[in-house]
Amino acid sequence: MNTLHVDLANRSYPIHIGPSLIEKSELYAPYLDGRQVMIVTNETIAPLYLDALRRALSGWRHETVILPDGEEHKTLSLTEPIFDALLRGRFDRHCVLVALGGGVIGDVVGFAAAIYQRGVDFIQVPTTLLAQVDSSVGGKTGVNHPLGKNMIGAFHQPRLVLADTTTLNTLDDRQFSAGLAEVIKYGIIRDGDFFAWLETHMGALLARDPDSVAYAIEQSCRNKADLVALDEREAGSRALLNLGHTFGHAIETGVGYGAWLHGEAVAAGMAMAAFLSERLGWLCASDVERINALLIRAKLPIRAPASLSAERFLELMAVDKKVADGRIRLVLIKKIGASVVTGDYPATKLRETLEQCRDPA
């Protein structure tokens, strides 16, 4: 087991990474004694890991809420069964929520913890690669609105994250690849060495070699934790984490939540950012080639769906929250391992990107 500390003054917390961590009671113990515990998971994860988690927590009185699965359920109303269970069980403000599941569970349970009685503790047990390398670090929680992703939410840090690599063995290939999109992102935005390591280890990762997977998770979390520690509230450098996300959110909303996985949309978004960066003369053609090649090897898309016109794309991007005063700010790439946040590009180049980085109809 490796442990990484996310350093956020009075809200610091450990991320433990390794096999079969769900089962280890002693990892939870410091956070549970004398408190009411509510496990929240979904109907897909419950049959796989709920029993193991409940056995690990058998020394503490706990209850369980099982939510429906899927990004399309990630709305404000998904918090209601959690609040109902907490209030029916008379959970007080010293209670702890345990989020067992992927990114949706982490985001929704973290958000419920942020606003239940104005804030209670929560523990993340992410069971997808995406959740382990992304939502487990940074404290962003929230839900979607029909008019935009993650529009309702709060910053709320977990007390503990357990990234149990064994859970990835039940992840289907498409979900695993979607997680790799965020892993590749860290390489592109700030860690050229890690990108090169990914180029030589993509085969091992796709074969789910345990050591390679654990290393990729740790490097991803370390990169994200560094950025978050610098900038918890996203005024500055943290925004680099949005590489591919403004494009990606537009794709997700445009095709309807759930049709594309988040990581798939981010992958296409990163390829689009690379395309635009090259058009601006910032990124060399060989780096664009390396980015596209690695995404393709990870079985990820590098183009937006044919159904999304450039018009509609721009409209969807404008509602995304990375907009300041109507100006679309994007993360663009200077070279592999170095990126910037900017609104300083000609609108025609963005439109060109939207038109050319689409699947043929």
Added chain:
Amino acid sequence: MNTLHVDLANRSYPIHIGPSLIEKSELYAPYLDGRQVMIVTNETIAPLYLDALRRALSGWRHETVILPDGEEHKTLSLTEPIFDALLRGRFDRHCVLVALGGGVIGDVVGFAAAIYQRGVDFIQVPTTLLAQVDSSVGGKTGVNHPLGKNMIGAFHQPRLVLADTTTLNTLDDRQFSAGLAEVIKYGIIRDGDFFAWLETHMGALLARDPDSVAYAIEQSCRNKADLVALDEREAGSRALLNLGHTFGHAIETGVGYGAWLHGEAVAAGMAMAAFLSERLGWLCASDVERINALLIRAKLPIRAPASLSAERFLELMAVDKKVADGRIRLVLIKKIGASVVTGDYPATKLRETLEQCRDPA
């Protein structure tokens, strides 16, 4: 106009108190330039003050949302029309919400601001005495759940509060009295001099003498601001502000939201706290008498409704959020101007209080 500064490190803000402040554009100016502005009010307040506010904000592009009026609407779903309007209008994370109305508007709009895009700015323009002396200070925002009041919420400080005393002229007597309950509370919990001032000025307050009303608001806000500055997150001394509230919330929930005004329930709750404090030998009979007399002069109830049995009362108190590990902690009174938070009293004395401080059936 008097100005009080609520001192909370990087989240400090001014409260301006005086007549006709709504109309003064220059008070809003520092917080609005270059930003999208959304006014949120309700159907009762809109006909009275919305035009004046919109005139004051005519130099800035703004939109308006009008919500239904009443505590019974203060649920999570009341935030939805706000989010719909914000997203349809493409409000970004630099936008400002302006809450025009009483406590419900302040709580709901503040909460919506806390969770829209993980937190945007808001300005409070409270139009009831209760909102001016209570919810405008402290940053508590939130909504009710069918199983308990204010169970869903966030700490989120406004950038500016305008307590326009002219708005109190349209407040009905019952609402005005309900506001006086919280005013009297500050005297009881920590300011014996202010309590004595209230005893000599209750006639002037009920006659809405402008100077007396402004003084009462200022002293109330100052007392609350002092406690909040000491203890923003309510681990300690801030809990004194809950005098009467654990009893009061049980009354409000027990009779159904809206049947009793919040201030009325708090008044009865304070009289119950005084009764229990006397039974414990902590508070002298003459102080109990002064508290009851002042509440009665302010036209406030000092007993719980006959319909609430002691059993039901205890059940409702147990779900209230001031419970740590199943133990009901209460604010009790040592003397007028000095109070404590404690769970250290015999359960029989609490039951006695619940049985005896009720209206005869």
